[in-house]
Amino acid sequence: MTSYSPVVLQQTLNKPPKAQEVALRWDTVSADRYTDADYLRREFQNVWHKVWNIGGVAYQMPEPGDYLTAEIGVDSVIMVRQDDGSVKALFNSCPHRGTRITEATDGHAQQFSCPYHGWEFNRQGVVTRVPDEEDFSHSPCGTARLKEMRCEERFGLIWFNFDDNALPLAEFLGATIVQELESHRIEEMLRVLDMTAETKCNWKIITDNFNEAYHVKVLHPELVPYIAADYQDCQFDTFPNGHNRGWFPSFMPSKQYASDIIGEPLKSMAAMWELNSDDYVGRENWQQLRVDVQKAKREQGPAKGYTHYTYRSDYQLTDYVIYNLFPSNVITVGPDGVQLLRSRPHPTDPAQCLFDHWWLVNEVEGQTTTPSPAGGPDLAVEDAMHEHVRYGEKTLGTTADQDLSIAEMQQQGLASAGFQGYWLPDQERRVQAFHEYLNDLMSR
Ligand code: FES
Ligand SMILES: [Fe+2]
Structure with a gap:
């Protein structure tokens, strides 16, 4: 979370100061x-x-493990409060075979568990346990994870962005x-x-x-x-x-x-x-x-x-x-x-x-x-x-x-x-x- 202190605008301001506007090209707006x-x-x-994108209202996830989900198009995002109070945003797509790991709009999780084959994830989205771990040539535990995206908490809202850059x-x-x-x-x-x-x-x-x-x-x-x-x-x-x-x-x-x-x-x-x-x-x-x-x-x-x-x-x-x-x-x-x-x-x-x-x-x-x-x-x-x-x-x-x-x-x-x-x-x-x-x- 980026820290900031609320700014009090000049009280006597009777309208927002006029901004310098962007120049327009008058492109055609196609149908x-x-x-x-x-x-x-x-x-x-x-x-x-x-x-x-705005993912949710921050007060709805005050405690570590509290989470909200949001959808944009085909993508579902899980925003989960971490133990240090920050928020991580994770793609809701299992690293095993892609299943959404939750359909809930909100909740509290000690850990997440995929409903298909039972892979388990901690709050950071890292795989902690899989059934038949010995059957993998490389164990996913500690390595595989729900893909993470950029996330910020600001203005009392949780924001996410798919673009790392x-x-x-x-x-x-x-x-x-x-x-x-x-x-x-x-x-x-x-x-x-x-x-x-x-x-x-x-x-x-x-x-x-x-x-x-x-x-x-x-x-x-x-x-x-x-x-x-x-x-x-x-x-x-x-x-x-x-x-x-x-x-x-x-x-x-x-x-x-x-x-x-x-x-x-x-x-x-x-x-x-x-x-x-x-x-x-x-x-x-x-x-x-x-x-x-x-x-x-x-x-x-x-x-x-x-x-x-x-x-x-x-x-x-x-x-x-x-x-x-x-x-x-x-x-x-x-x-x-x-x-x-x-x-x-x-x-x-x-x-x-x-x-x-x-x-x-x-x-x-x-x-x-x-x-x-x-x-x-x-x-x-x-x-x-x-x-x-x-x-x-x-x-x-x-x-x-x-x-x-x-x-x-x-x-x-x-x-x-x-x-x-x-x-x-x-x-x-x-x-x-x-x-x-x-x-x-x-x-x-
Ligand atoms: S798809 Fe998630 S455990 Fe198999
Ligand atoms: Fe209107």
Whole structure:
């Protein structure tokens, strides 16, 4: 584990500092990346086996021997806490004849044992015992092992990378993203939602969706009264290595909001901080409401149990920031928690993927439920059980459902002979930057 101390961003910062953006080439975004099985196969080699993937939440494996598993395409990874407190990530493929040695999503192991012929492994993945050891010309004991990969624990998450030559995670992410993610102290949060949905679209359709906010006023009109998601109010930054960031001021309506009078849910959100939204009539006063909420949260937050407000910068008390970490780890941070909204590729079918939705919250004294991150009923403040569903069987949260409602239609349209390539406005430049970085990796 890399050691670091949480960084407190300058408290008076009222938006993330603008980053120097990457230069775009305006490459053509071809359809085959969404539809072609051979492209998907090469993507595993050139992308998924080269990048840092999130394997799980660290608090779920506190003790030596605790383990979690994660899947990317055909590969399964076992992350196991070592006796010295570090974490190792091991391929879940037996060195005898390849069988997965566990199908559990988590557990505790003194040792691992392959269910086929009974080879045993210690927590480092080294073979310790095999049946009929005398029958081998060279004993595998002490020598054969589950193949190990790079692993880091950071921001309360376990990360793995198949590539032995990959940059360390912090270098891959870059200093700005590292500092800002550290400032949220995700390692102190509790995961209250953990869902995976089988979805009928390529994984990049979901990533593209989170790389732009152009669709918000059309697909998510219920956000207009309290999140200023119009591009003229937001800030979008592209970073090296394919990552980007979007900043969305909240506690103020979006430009599309039709009335001068602030309505629900913002009226109640303001009232919670003893502010009367009727004192902020007219759009020239909306910014002031947001600033006054920040002040009120700063003053009243700790006494109301929101102790995490003490280390937040001003904008972090009201706004949403989306960190899109290449290729598809979308981390959305809000005043009271973070969401992971992530797609993972299907092993063989480019027209399917898995969509993961996690919600990790700061615990507030006395609160037993917390609003769902994207609409729907409140959630219990307790460690969530993992749920695996097919898209449509169960809600993933209102906003995520709305996003996915369009995904299959886009997959179908992209496969059409009539698809002519993308025609993007500047506010969708994060989509373009993503595909250009993808092109760079795919052409290696
Ligand atoms: S495949 Fe694992 S012990 Fe044979
Ligand atoms: Fe959306």
